[in-house]
Each structure stands twice: as C-alpha cells, then as structure tokens.
Amino acid sequence: MNIGIEIKKLRTEKGITLKELSEKSELSVGFLSQLERGLTTIAVDSLEKLAAILEVHLTHFFDYPHNKKDIVLRSYEQEIIDAVEGGFIKYSLSTDLENKQLVPRLIEILPQKKNEEILSYKHEGEEFIYVLEGILTVYINGKSYDVYPGDSIHMDSKIAHNWANYTNKKVKLIAVNTPNFYGHNTIASTK
Known part of the structure; x- marks a missing residue:
C-alpha cells in the first residue's frame, strides 16, 4: 500500500x-x-x-504478511504484522507463520512518557526476548528490570508482565512467543 x-x-x-x-x-x-x-x-x-x-x-x-513459502526471509522482505498505539511496531521474522508453534518478531518501541500507566497482563504460552538496541524496562510480577543490549529474558507468559521504553531512543528487540495467534488466521496482539 x-x-x-x-x-x-x-x-x-x-x-x-x-x-x-x-x-x-x-x-x-x-x-x-x-x-x-x-x-x-x-x-x-x-x-x-x-x-x-x-x-x-x-x-x-500497513499490509499484513503474505504466506510466503520460502525458508529464508531477507531483511528487505520483513513485513509489519502489527503496529500498536503507543509506538510498538512489529515485524514478522518468518516467511510462513501458518501451522507453526513459534512467533518470531522484531519489535521496535518508540520512547514513551514515564507517567503513562503500564498494565501487566498474563497469557498462555512462553516468551523469549533479546534486546538488540536501547534499554527496555520490563515489569515481571510487579518488579521492574532494565534490560540492556545483549540481555535476554525467557519466561512463562502466565506470569504478570509487560514492557516499556522510558528512554529518548528507540528500543529494538527480538521476541519469540508461543502460542502462535497469527498462524491461525487471527491477527491478535500478544504485546
């Protein structure tokens, strides 16, 4: 488009x-x-x-990704699968999410004000986060963690959690989640 x-x-x-x-x-x-x-x-x-x-x-x-059947996804082919109010832009890191268990995404989080309320939530599955750029603030069970480039988190998604970017620069991370909401003809946001 x-x-x-x-x-x-x-x-x-x-x-x-x-x-x-x-x-x-x-x-x-x-x-x-x-x-x-x-x-x-x-x-x-x-x-x-x-x-x-x-x-x-x-x-x-933004157009949602098409079901490509190639194994390799070139960096210039990454498509936005979701853009959420508040400055979250999510790119698919898969050429084919159909019938897959994992949802690999590249996520960019724009800066946000510290006074914005961050509500934690729980959902089915598990989550892996690897920070590529910037400082991500992660809330897990009411506790706050600053996660730096090269740091990672692997957790059960049934634990109350959420994340935010309180810096003045973009945060970029790789997130891999289960279950796969995208591969079942449903566009649903897990973050």
Missing part, C-alpha cells in the same frame, strides 16, 4: 483540505503534498497523528 495515496484518499473522503490537515497535524502543507504524491516518507509518530485525524488505526496503512 502506498501510504501517501491512502492518506489523500482518506482526506478527500472526509472532505479535509491539505491546509486543514496541516493545521491539525502540525505538519507543513508542502510536506503533506509531497507525501501524498509519494515524494517523501513519514515517521511513524507523524503517521500516527494523521491516522488519528483521519479516524483510522495506524495499522490501516
């Missing part, structure tokens, strides 16, 4: 002018015009603003 074309389509369907979209989003008319013509790209946080104004979820702008 071409994000710029989709933004223009949504904007015109809602009867919003470029100038109005510019004022609401605090992005320049020139930038928005270039975006709609496919001449520039947009940062996720700016796209999130536009999604809110156009009354769609951020994931509206």
Whole structure:
C-alpha cells in the first residue's frame, strides 16, 4: 500500500483540505503534498497523528504478511504484522507463520512518557526476548528490570508482565512467543 495515496484518499473522503490537515497535524502543507504524491516518507509518530485525524488505526496503512513459502526471509522482505498505539511496531521474522508453534518478531518501541500507566497482563504460552538496541524496562510480577543490549529474558507468559521504553531512543528487540495467534488466521496482539 502506498501510504501517501491512502492518506489523500482518506482526506478527500472526509472532505479535509491539505491546509486543514496541516493545521491539525502540525505538519507543513508542502510536506503533506509531497507525501501524498509519494515524494517523501513519514515517521511513524507523524503517521500516527494523521491516522488519528483521519479516524483510522495506524495499522490501516500497513499490509499484513503474505504466506510466503520460502525458508529464508531477507531483511528487505520483513513485513509489519502489527503496529500498536503507543509506538510498538512489529515485524514478522518468518516467511510462513501458518501451522507453526513459534512467533518470531522484531519489535521496535518508540520512547514513551514515564507517567503513562503500564498494565501487566498474563497469557498462555512462553516468551523469549533479546534486546538488540536501547534499554527496555520490563515489569515481571510487579518488579521492574532494565534490560540492556545483549540481555535476554525467557519466561512463562502466565506470569504478570509487560514492557516499556522510558528512554529518548528507540528500543529494538527480538521476541519469540508461543502460542502462535497469527498462524491461525487471527491477527491478535500478544504485546
């Protein structure tokens, strides 16, 4: 999907002018015009603003992965499988999640404010996390841990847990989860 074309389509369907979209989003008319013509790209946080104004979820702008049957997934073929409000972008690290037990993902977490409430939760399965970049704050059973690049966590997902990024830089991690919600024709978020 071409994000710029989709933004223009949504904007015109809602009867919003470029100038109005510019004022609401605090992005320049020139930038928005270039975006709609496919001449520039947009940062996720700016796209999130536009999604809110156009009354769609951020994931509206991304295609879910196709069932490829190749064994090797090239880095340039990684597709977004989910983008969650609050700045979580999840990429599939598999060419075929159908009938698989594990869900390997690359996750990028944008900075968030420390005063945002982080609610822990539990779910079936187990989880493995390996931090590639940044400092991840992980909550496990009410206790907070700072997890640095090269650090990992392997746990039962039935333990109350969640994570956050309280730094001013992006956190990048690899997460491998069970069970596989994606391989059963259900797009469901485990984080």
